[in-house]
Amino acid sequence: MSALLIRGARLFDGDTWRDDAEIAVVGGRFVPAANAPAGTEVIDADGLLVVPGFIDLQVNGGGGVNFNDDPSVPTIERICTAHAHFGTTALLPTLITDRRETRTEAIAAGKAARAADVPGFLGLHLEGPHLSAAKRGVHAAAYVRPMENVDIKELVGAIVGAGPTMLTVAPESTSIEAVRRLVSAGGVVSLGHTDCDFDTALAYIAAGATTATHLFNAMSPLGHRTPGMVGAVLDSGISAGLIADGIHVHPAAARIALRAKRGPGRLFLVTDAMLTIGTDLPDFQLNGRTIFRRDGRLALADGTLAGADIDMLSSVRYAAEHFDIGLDEAIRMATVYPAEAMRVGHRKGRVAPGFDADFLLLSKDFDLKSTWIGGAKVYSV
Template sequence: MSALHIRGIRLFDGNTWHDDAELAVEGGRFIAPDNVPVGAETIDAGGLLAVPGFIDLQVNGGGGINFNDEPSVPTIERICAAHAHFGTTALLPTLITDRRETRSEAVAAGKAARAAGVPGFLGLHLEGPHLSAAKRGVHAAAYVRPMEETDIKELVGALSAGPTMLTVAPESTSVEAVRRLAAAGAIVSLGHTDCDYHTALAYIAAGASTATHLFNAMSPFGHRTPGMVGAVLDSGISAGLIADGIHVHPAAARVALRAKRGPGRIFLVTDAMLTIGTDLPDFELNGRTIFRRDGRLALADGTLAGADIDMLSSVRYAAEHFEIGLDEAIRMATVYPAEAMRIGNRKGRVAPGLDADFLLLTPDFELKSTWIGGARVYSA
């Protein structure tokens, strides 16, 4: 893999901005600019912005296909390529509730994609089927079910596909199962649950470390019944948030960001469907029609079905509407999801030794190019 030296950039390293900076890559990782080897490709960026590549931990699809439609390596490649056009350099293809056989196929595809080194593939997010029937949302009722011993063994085996997030609900998953899965290395995320505050805390104590799409498909916050939302904000776990102005009102997001107790952080997820990167109209999901209207994806009854937004647009929306500024909005798509997946030692920032995943953008935050492991995978 050839070396790369980019000069004349305004660099955001994940912490702060550096004017008239340089960026250097060798062997797929960032190196100190003063260690650029002889013969490295040199690019004068002419004042472009350079930021860490976006990390999306909940991606149902893109480029005209959902992961559930055909869980395979070509599908993963297609989804990753579609989202690279919008600045995502690492993602978790997300399988929502489906047949047992479909999950097995997804796990096999994840393992094969990791072995093949598919650019942009980070690992898997298995969202369901062990959810609450009351908060299943668009997940097919016929496939929602309690977790069994065979499920635990299969999910532990899925970890060889790479960093793995599992969305489960206490209603369908025991505390002991969460303890075992977390101990094996899974990122256990609580979601699609109507559980109360104290139940949520018990599962967090057992090892659940994130929550899936904060506010959506979970028991709401009340002043006497804090619910799952209250448990997320009042504990140290991290949580994904969909920043499209449809799933969460910006005022609710602003309140949550001010209220969140650390060390966990709120990070951005797209929950994107196959529409990303396409002009496709309506589509089918588990035999039901999903209608695409004015930035919203929903069943005929109005139930939201994922999101029609990319990560670049999410960062822009958060910066504009969450009163956090561009720096923090970028961190919500880079540093914080990396920390939530416990991969902050190799992704989410620009620093020597970390994976050379980065973006070049105009001063107006328009994407010019996407780089994964020091290789340009998209150019506007």
């Protein structure tokens, strides 16, 4: 693999900005500029920004295909390619509630994608089918069901074989013991699509759940006497995904949540993107139902939201403009914080020596110029 030396940029390393910065890439990872070998290719980034590549932990689809449609390596490659055009350098293809056979196929595809080192593939997010019927949202009711021992065995296999794995479950359909077993195997258990009360949520957090899926959406709300799942997220140390499209969460609610969130967990950006990203499709099918695309919203005919029609670059811009956090923190919500949530913060999410060379070159107006994964350019304008 060739070496690179990036010079002259305004660089955001994950903590601070550095002007007229230099950093090198050797063997797919960042190294100090002084360690660049002779003959290194020089990238003159004068007038450009360098930021860490975005990390998206909830991606249903892109480029005209949803992961549920065809859970295979070519589908994963197509989704990763589509989102690289919007600055995402690592993502979790997300399988929503479906037939047992579909999940088995998805896990096999994840293992194969990991073995093939597909650019942009981080691991899997299995969202369901072990959810609350009351908060299933667009997830097909016919497939929502309790977790059984055979499911635990299959999910442990996914964790071991497919790399970092996020599992969205609801306490209504998943035992505390099951959570302990999945966490012990290395899985990231995320609470979501649940109507559970505050105390139940805290019990599952104590058992090892460390994240929550799309804060505010498909979960018991915050009340002053019944804090619900939302209250448990904000008053505990877990992390949570947040969809920044102005449709799933009102910006005022996001601002309140960001001010209220107790650490060490953080709120991080997810797109919850569907296959529409990178296409002009007007509508599509999901589990035999038509999802309509109108004015940035994806929904069933009855108005039930069905994922989101936004990319991560747009999400970062929206958060910076509407959440009162500034660009620096918006970038961290798409890089540092999701990396930490998936326990890969030691190698992804920053532009610093020792980290994977996943980065973006952008204009001063934050328009994407090129996307790089492991030091290889995978997209340029």
